[in-house]
Every structure is written in structure tokens, then in C-alpha cells.
Amino acid sequence: MELTRYIQLESNFFNIAITMYVISMALYFLFFVGKNEKHGKYATFFIKIAFIFHTVALITRGAAAGRVPLTNQYEFATSFAWGIALCFMVFEYKYNFRAMGAFVSPIVFLIIGYAAMQSKDIRPLMPALQSNWLVFHVATAVIGYGGFGVACGVSFMYLFKNKFKEDAFFKKHMPSLEKLDLISYRAIALGFLFLTLCIATGAIWAEQAWGRYWAWDPKETWSFITWVIYSIYLHARIMKEWSGRKAALFSIIGFICVLFTYIGVNTLLPSIHSYA
Amino acid sequence: MNQDSVFKDIWKALHSMKFGMILLLIISISSIAGTVIPQNNPLSFYKREYGSFTYTLISTLDLHKVYTSWWFIAMMVVLSINLTLCSVIRLPGLLRKMLHMPAVEKEMSRSDFLVREEIYGEIDVKKLFRKARFYRLKVQETEKGTFYFAYKHRFGHLGSWLTHVGLLIIIVSYMFGQITGFDTYIYGVPGVQEEIEHTSYMMSIDDFDIDFRPDYTVNQYTSSITIKNSVTEEIMKVGKTAVNEPFRMDNFSIYQNGTGWAVDMLLERDGEEIAERILYQSEIHVDDNQRIALQFSNFYPDFDNSRGMPRTISPYPNKPRFLYSVFYEGQRVDMNVAEMGQPIEWQEYTFIVTNPRQFTLLQIVSDPGIPGAKVGGLVLLHGIMFAFYFHPKQLKAFKDKEGRLTIWGDTIRNQEAYKLQIQQFLTNYDKKQGGNSDGAY
Numbered sequence: 001m002e003l004t005r006y007i008q009l010e011s012n013f014f015n016i017a018i019t020m021y022v023i024s025m026a027l028y029f030l031f032f033v034g035k036n037e038k039h040g041k042y043a044t045f046f047i048k049i050a051f052i053f054h055t056v057a058l059i060t061r062g063a064a065a066g067r068v069p070l071t072n073q074y075e076f077a078t079s080f081a082w083g084i085a086l087c088f089m090v091f092e093y094k095y096n097f098r099a100m101g102a103f104v105s106p107i108v109f110l111i112i113g114y115a116a117m118q119s120k121d122i123r124p125l126m127p128a129l130q131s132n133w134l135v136f137h138v139a140t141a142v143i144g145y146g147g148f149g150v151a152c153g154v155s156f157m158y159l160f161k162n163k164f165k166e167d168a169f170f171k172k173h174m175p176s177l178e179k180l181d182l183i184s185y186r187a188i189a190l191g192f193l194f195l196t197l198c199i200a201t202g203a204i205w206a207e208q209a210w211g212r213y214w215a216w217d218p219k220e221t222w223s224f225i226t227w228v229i230y231s232i233y234l235h236a237r238i239m240k241e242w243s244g245r246k247a248a249l250f251s252i253i254g255f256i257c258v259l260f261t262y263i264g265v266n267t268l269l270p271s272i273h274s275y276a
Numbered sequence: 277m278n279q280d281s282v283f284k285d286i287w288k289a290l291h292s293m294k295f296g297m298i299l300l301l302i303i304s305i306s307s308i309a310g311t312v313i314p315q316n317n318p319l320s321f322y323k324r325e326y327g328s329f330t331y332t333l334i335s336t337l338d339l340h341k342v343y344t345s346w347w348f349i350a351m352m353v354v355l356s357i358n359l360t361l362c363s364v365i366r367l368p369g370l371l372r373k374m375l376h377m378p379a380v381e382k383e384m385s386r387s388d389f390l391v392r393e394e395i396y397g398e399i400d401v402k403k404l405f406r407k408a409r410f411y412r413l414k415v416q417e418t419e420k421g422t423f424y425f426a427y428k429h430r431f432g433h434l435g436s437w438l439t440h441v442g443l444l445i446i447i448v449s450y451m452f453g454q455i456t457g458f459d460t461y462i463y464g465v466p467g468v469q470e471e472i473e474h475t476s477y478m479m480s481i482d483d484f485d486i487d488f489r490p491d492y493t494v495n496q497y498t499s500s501i502t503i504k505n506s507v508t509e510e511i512m513k514v515g516k517t518a519v520n521e522p523f524r525m526d527n528f529s530i531y532q533n534g535t536g537w538a539v540d541m542l543l544e545r546d547g548e549e550i551a552e553r554i555l556y557q558s559e560i561h562v563d564d565n566q567r568i569a570l571q572f573s574n575f576y577p578d579f580d581n582s583r584g585m586p587r588t589i590s591p592y593p594n595k596p597r598f599l600y601s602v603f604y605e606g607q608r609v610d611m612n613v614a615e616m617g618q619p620i621e622w623q624e625y626t627f628i629v630t631n632p633r634q635f636t637l638l639q640i641v642s643d644p645g646i647p648g649a650k651v652g653g654l655v656l657l658h659g660i661m662f663a664f665y666f667h668p669k670q671l672k673a674f675k676d677k678e679g680r681l682t683i684w685g686d687t688i689r690n691q692e693a694y695k696l697q698i699q700q701f702l703t704n705y706d707k708k709q710g711g712n713s714d715g716a717y
Contacts, residue, residue: 124489127496127519189664196660200653209520211459211531211641213649214450216343218311228304235297238436269311 006064007122013057014078018112020050021085025109028101035169040098047105051085054112058082065122070138071129073266077115079138080262083146084108087187091150095183099173103160104153111149114263133205140198145258147191148230152255154184155248181243184251192230199223218269222261229254290354291361299355303348310342352447359444363437370437373668374430377414380423383672383684391695392684393702399681401673408701410671421676428669432689435663442656446649453645458528463637465538465554471506472640475528478506482514484636486535492591497532499636517638527642534637537575539598539616542628543568556635560603568625569603575632579613586613596632669694 027043030036058079061069069075088104158180161170175183202220203213214220233250236242242250289295313334314321322334338345401424405413410426417423458474462481469480483500498518503525504511517523523530536557543551543563551563555572562569578590579597586599602610602622614620620627667690673683683702687694 124491124493124495127494130496131520193657193660193664196657200657203649203653205520207646208522209531211522211529211533211639212643213646216307216310216315221307221311225304225307228300232297232301235293239293265311 003064003122006060007120010057010060010064011120013053013060014116017050017054017057018116020046020053021081021105021109021112024050024101025105028098028105031173032099032102040101040173043101043105044092044098047085047089047101051082051089054078054082054085061122067125068135068138070134070142071125072118072123074115074118074120076138076141076262077111077118079142080145080149081108081112081115083142084111084149085146087143087146087150087190088153091154091183091187095175095179097173097175097179097183099170100150100154100157100183103157104150107149107153128209131205131209133201133208137198137201137205140194140201144191144194144198145262147187147189147194148251148255148258151184151187151191151251154180154187155251158184158248159245177244181247184248185237188230188233188251188254192227192234195223195227195230199227218265219261222257222265226254226257226261229257290358291365292358293362296355296358296362299351299358303351303355306348306351307342309339313339313342315343316341349451352451356444356447356451359440359447363440363444366437370433374433377416377425378670378672380416380418380420380674383423384674384682389684390686390691391698392682393699395681395683395702396679398679399675401675401681404683404705405671405673407705408671408698410669421674424673424675426671428671429666430668432662432666432668435659435661435666438655438659439663440659442652442654442659445652445655447652449645449648449652451645452648453643457641457643457645459642460640461533461637462640463534463536463556463635465633465635468554472503472528474642475640476506477503477512477525478509479503479530479638479640481636481638484535484634486591486634488591497535497636499532499638501530501638527644529641531639531641532636533639535634536637537577537598537632538635539572539575539629539633540631541570542630543570544626544628546624547626555629562603564625567605568622570620570627571601571603572598573601573611574599576613577632581613593632598629598632600627600629602627667694671698 024043024046027039027046031040031043058069061075070079084104085108088100088108092098092100157174158177161174161177161180174180199220202223206215206220207213229250233242233247233254236250237247317340319335319340322340323331326334334340337347342348401422402413405411405424405426410428412426412428414425415422416425460473462470462472462479464470464481466481466483469478471478480502481499482502485498485500487495487498489495496518498516500516501514501523502511503513513523513525515523517530517532519532522532538554538556541551541553541555541561542549543561545564551561553561555561555570557572557575560569560571574586576586576588576597576599577593577595578588579595580587580589586597596616597613598616599613600611600620601608602620604622604625609622610620612620614629616630616632617628620629667687670686671683672685673681675681685694685698
């Protein structure tokens with residue numbers, strides 16, 4: 001199949017996915033505000049459909065490019081949104097609290113919306129990117145950032161929970177504050193493990209490509225800052241000093257750092273990572 | 277405040293987790309400066325680019341070289357001390373927790389059970405533990421009965437400790453590598469031979485190849501090199517280095533770092549040759565007591581000026597031109613684009629430039645800290661895995677002389693989930709056995 005045909009096909013799948021995510025987000029919102037169970041079920045259904053189309057779009061792009069689609073701003077943004085959607089579905093399945101979708105789906109939409117604004121051109125890889133470590137490095141970033149995205153959504157949920165009057169609907173679909181705190185912690189633990197793997201694989205790759213495993217490049221430095229923010233969060237929980245509201249706020253700050261590491265560093269700071 | 281209490285406070289701070297966290301936060305916040313202020317430029321650059329107050333701040337605090345400044349290194353050293361003390365002090369307690377078998381009397385007199393149940397009837401305790409996926413069982417006979425104890429994922433206790441030790445190893449290895457290693461560059465065209473600084477070797481560049489795709493993007497840069505003993509010229513190793521495929525020697529590696537254009541330059545004064553050399557892109561050749569100089573500013577292998585701006589339409593030297601500047605007695609007197617072989621004349625001097633070809637830029641790095649950093653990274657990752665996903669769990673049981681079995685469990689993390697897991701297990705087990713139990717959760 002021709003490259004342009006592949007790109008058209010991928011674009012169609014991507015557009016269907018983004019539409020489904022928007023529908024799902026609206027339904028989650030209606031479910032949460034209108035307290036209508038049906039909307040919630042449809043929202044979960046639509047996010048699954050969106051995820052399937054999103055996955056197919058990524059596979060199609062991979063087939064078109066002849067490599068793993070994780071090498072430029074568009075590819076990483078769409079994979080990042082895919083990672084958050086995947087982590088959200090796993091956490092929704094595990095904890096069975098549908099209202100999480102009202103808080104996490106806007107984050108998915110935000111990231112995939114950013115992806116939609118990027119160039120979708122498929123270009124051959126520059127020599128530095130032709131490494132097997134690329135797959136491990138970026139895939140671990142996708143899962144790690146996905147975990148942090150879910151934690152951020154859940155932390156927003158925590159902060160919002162006090163604003164709403166507790167009734168049977170919220171009791172059923174919104175976890176207790178303790179449970180929300182625990183879900184956020186679990187998502188951050190997952191994100192932290194994968195961020196560490198991402199930094200470790202990046203260091204190994206950097207040594208092969210650039211002759212040093214750590215050189216305080218802005219991207220490396222901001223990954224380190226993000227890692228420190230989340231390690232402080234984890235320590236503060238152990239010391240039982242920060243749980244609940246403070247922890248939720250810290251989780252949101254951590255995700256702002258994640259977004260800056262990904263988008264801010266690429267657009268605002270000079271970095272040898274500027275293709276990522 | 278007396279001196280003793282000051283030392284006590286410093287000691288207390290040095291091994292406290294809170295101090296380590298604050299230090300990490302300060303290190304990360306201060307490292308932001310290195311991402312917004314361009315690093316490692318001469319101070320004159322900052323004087324020119326910033327206001328006087330900002331310049332004073334940058335020069336006083338070494339913000340132009342944040343990561344090698346004395347205060348940044350001092351913070352890293354203090355962090356290493358904090359990590360070392362925390363790790364040393366915590367280890368005995370963690371080992372006790374990991375290896376200790378609780379005393380029966382103490383356990384039986386407890387009232388803070390996470391989950392506890394009494395079961396009556398004939399029960400095969402070892403089988404029950406196996407069903408609960410606790411395979412290593414310790415049995416202790418006492419006067420009052422038999423005590424059963426199983427401990428799963430006990431390495432989980434070491435998770436956080438390993439994480440800290442891993443980080444410590446990485447920091448120490450990084451500092452060791454920075455102090456004992458070196459980093460240097462060699463550039464040249466095929467045929468060039470250069471000494472490798474800090475080593476007893478020299479390197480000759482045998483070949484340099486750039487693999488272009490049909491759309492002229494670069495697929496790979498490859499340099500063929502030979503490493504020889506500097507004194508005896510004995511060949512030590514022959515090989516290639518390409519991007520992502522470094523050339524490894526015992527204690528250093530050679531990386532394909534960059535490329536550019538080089539030409540052969542001839543300088544004549546009144547028709548008599550006074551200099552001949554390879555001139556690399558961006559270099560200036562200064563001669564005759566600094567009276568005359570030629571700067572090689574840019575190169576256009578496939579020159580095109582149809583858009584009013586010099587550019588190249590392909591990377592191949594089909595129509596090579598080079599952009600130069602001539603300096604005479606310190607003043608720029610000429611700047612133009614010239615063909616290969618075209619004489620560039622000024623006063624009694626004539627430059628002739630020929631034979632354009634691409635040179636390779638190779639980076640030679642020695643970092644003896646790399647093996648340590650690898651070990652540290654591995655330890656750190658295992659630590660995080662153990663800390664998050666290997667929760668130490670204990671299952672204990674006591675069967676008294678009357679045959680009554682009391683079973684209880686403990687864990688330090690994720691207690692609610694473990695409590696639920698044991699309750700469900702015992703309920704299901706009880707149903708299968710058709711027994712009679714008396715829960716006391």
C-alpha cells in the first residue's frame with residue numbers, strides 16, 4: 001500500500017478516535033452532573049471504542065513508517081494520550097468507580113488535542129534515533145506519563161469530592177477520600193517505576209549515541225525534577241505528613257511538571273531532545 | 277545553645293529523611309537555573325546578553341555553570357552523606373524485620389490484629405498455608421501447642437533501602453566518572469593521524485562515509501579508524517564508529533559526533549608558496565605575522581543562487597563553492613563565494629582552495645563511573661519494584677493442645693487489601709471444609 005494511503009487511513013482512524021473520546025468525555029460529564037447511570041455506561045463503552053480506533057491508528061502509522069511510531073511530537077503526544085487512556089481503563093476496571101472518567105477523560109482529550117495540532121508527516125529517522133533503545137525509552141515514558149495522568153485526574157476528583165453533597169449516586173460511583181488517595185498513590189507508584197525505567201533506558205541510549213549517560217540537558221534535568229517531585233510525594237506519604245488534600249495537590253503539581261518536561265522543554269528550551 | 281546541641285542537631289539533620297527530601301527539592305529547583313540560563317559560555321557572553329544585576333548574580337553564583345558550581349557539588353556531596361547515613365542506620369532494623377521470627381507468647385498476647393480467625397476441627401495446617409500461597413513454613417513446638425509462621429515477600433522491606441543505595445551508587449559513580457574520566461575531540465579527513473589526549477594511543481582516520489537517502493536525509497555517518505600505540509605505532513585495534521555504534525577500547529570509547537567540509541588550501545606571497553594545509557569549515561588560517569588571514573565560513577557542495585540567497589540543492593559536490601572572508605592587517609577586506617581552484621587575491625597574497633571533502637568529528641570519552649552507574653541503576657530499579665510490588669506479608673497460626681486453630685496475618689502496606697484477601701480465603705476454605713469458624717476481625 002502507498003504511504004499516502006496509509007497516512008489517510010491513519011488520519012481517519014485518529015479522527016474517529018478523537019471524536020469518540022470527545023463523546024465519551026461529554027457522556028462522563030453528563031453522567032457525573034446529571035447522575036444518570038445510562039450515560040456512564042455509554043461513556044465507558046465509547047472510551048473503549050475510542051481506544052480501539054486509537055490503537056488501530058497507531059498500528060497503521062507504525063506500518064506506514066516501518067517503525068514504532070514514537071519519534072516526533074505528534075507520535076509521542078498521541079501515544080501519551082493512548083497511555084493515559086490505557087491506564088485509566090485498567091484503573092476503572094480494577095476499582096470500578098466510573099466517575100473517575102469525568103476527571104481523567106479531559107486529560108486524555110487535552111493531550112490528544114495537542115497531538116491533533118502537530119504535523120503528521122512521516123519522515124525517515126535521523127541517525128541518533130535509529131536505536132532499539134528508542135522503543136523501550138519512549139514506551140516506558142508513555143506508560144509512566146499515563147500513570148501520572150490518571151493520578152492527576154483522580155487527585156482533581158479528590159479535591160472536588162468535598163464540594164459535592166454525598167448521596168447514593170456519589171457513594172456508588174465515587175470512591176471514598178481514602179480510596180481516592182490510595183488510587184492516586186497506586187497510579188503514581190506505577191508512573192514512578194516507569195519514569196525511572198524511562199530515565200534509565202534513556203541514559204543507556206544517551207551513552208551510546210552522545211557519549212555520556214547524563215549531561216544535564218534540559219530534558220534530562222526536567223525529567224529529574226519530575227522524578228524528585230514524585231519521590232517527595234512518595235516519601236511524604238511514608239512519613240504520614242502528606243496524605244489527602246496535600247498529596248492531591250502535589251500529584252497535580254507533579255503532572256504539571258510532566259507536561260512541562262514533555263511540551264515546555266521541547267518548545268521553550270534549547271535541547272538536543274528537541275525532536276521528542 | 278551549646279556546641280554539643282548544635283552538633284547533635286547537625287547529626288540529626290544529616291541522617292533524617294526530611295532533610296534528604298528538602299535537599300533533593302533544593303537541588304531540583306536550583307537545577308532549573310541551568311535549563312533557562314545558557315550554560316558553559318564565557319562570562320563576556322552573559323555581560324553582553326544580560327543586565328548588570330543579572331550578570332552579577334550569574335557570575336557570583338556560577339549560574340553559567342550550575343552543575344559544576346561549588347554549591348551544587350556541595351549539595352550533591354551532602355545528599356550522598358545523608359543517603360549513606362540513612363542507609364547505614366536503617367539497615368539493622370530492616371534486617372531484623374526481614375529475618376525475625378516473632379515470639380509466640382508475644383503474638384498470642386497481642387490485641388492489634390489486622391485479621392484473625394479461629395477454626396475448629398481437624399485441619400491440615402501445612403496444606404492450608406500452601407493453599408494460601410505461603411509455601412515456606414516454619415513450625416515451632418511450644419508447651420501450649422504448635423506455632424506456624426510463614427513470611428512472604430520479605431525482601432519488600434528492603435525496597436526503599438535499595439532505592440536509596442541505588443541512588444547513592446549512581447551519584448558517587450557519576451562524581452567518580454567526572455573526576456577521573458576525560459572527554460576530548462578529534463576531527464579530520466581520511467588520512468589524518470592524531471594523538472589521543474590523556475592516552476598512550478594515536479588514531480588514524482582511514483575512511484569517512486555518509487549514507488544519504490534518496491531524499492538527501494542522512495541515514496548514517498560511519499568513520500573507519502585505526503588505533504595505534506603512540507610510541508611503537510603498533511596497531512591496537514581497527515574498526516568503525518557510527519552514530520549509536522561507538523568504537524570501544526578498554527578504557528575509553530570513540531563516538532561519531534559530527535561532520536563538516538574541509539578543503540586543501542595553498543597560500544602564496546608574490547607567487548611563492550608560504551603555506552599549505554587542510555582548512556576545516558569555520559577555521560581561520562592566519563599567516564605572515566598575522567598580516568593575512570582566510571576564514572572558511574561556509575560551504576555549498578551543490579551551489580545555487582537562483583533565489584538570491586546562496587544555498588545548496590544537494591549534499592553532493594556537483595558544483596562546490598565556499599564562502600570566505602579575507603582579513604588584512606586585522607581588517608576584513610573581502611567576503612565572497614569562490615569556486616574550487618579560483619585564486620583569491622589580496623595585495624601580494626593569493627589563496628587557492630581545492631579538493632573539497634567531508635571531515636569527521638569524533639568524540640573520545642573515558643568514564644570509569646559507567647559500570648558503577650549501571651549497578652546503581654539496577655539496584656534502584658529493583659528497590660522501586662520491591663517497595664511498590666513486593667509487600668511483606670505474614671501468615672501465622674497457633675494450634676493448641678485441644679486442637680483449636682487460631683490464624684492471623686500481618687502486613688505493613690496495603691493492609692485493607694490483605695485483610696480482605698485473608699478473610700475471603702478463610703471463608704472459602706471454611707466452606708470447602710464444611711468447618712466451623714469464629715471470625716474476630
